[in-house]
Amino acid sequence: MPGIDLPTVKCVSREIQVGISEKRDPTQTVVVTSPQYVQPMIFRESPVSMSCSFCQAQIVTTTTYTTGTLAWLICGILILLGLWLGCCLIPFCLNGCKDVVHTCPNCRQQVGKYNRM
Numbered sequence: 001m002p003g004i005d006l007p008t009v010k011c012v013s014r015e016i017q018v019g020i021s022e023k024r025d026p027t028q029t030v031v032v033t034s035p036q037y038v039q040p041m042i043f044r045e046s047p048v049s050m051s052c053s054f055c056q057a058q059i060v061t062t063t064t065y066t067t068g069t070l071a072w073l074i075c076g077i078l079i080l081l082g083l084w085l086g087c088c089l090i091p092f093c094l095n096g097c098k099d100v101v102h103t104c105p106n107c108r109q110q111v112g113k114y115n116r117m
């Protein structure tokens, strides 16, 4: 009689389902919602789109070049190499040697800096 067999099959499948759900419970509790981790902004030479930490506005940073450690270092190296006559000032003219300061166009606050050293 096939009608009798069906309920027993259902019972077995229920037991299996319960067994699986019981096994899954510990893993579900292990998966804790990770705390909100704010990834630190990485500032390079190009302006970055971010939210200003001072005025909370969504901005694209304004970049300005400042003489950083690398420019002074190259200047010193050029002097040591004997390039006195103005050549040691080359790194101060090259943006590639300078640090980049990112400022907020909204509140004019410095929001970040890209140091080459």
Ligand SMILES: [Zn+2]
Pocket: 052, 053, 054, 055, 056, 057, 104, 105, 106, 107, 108, 109
């Ligand atoms: Zn701002």
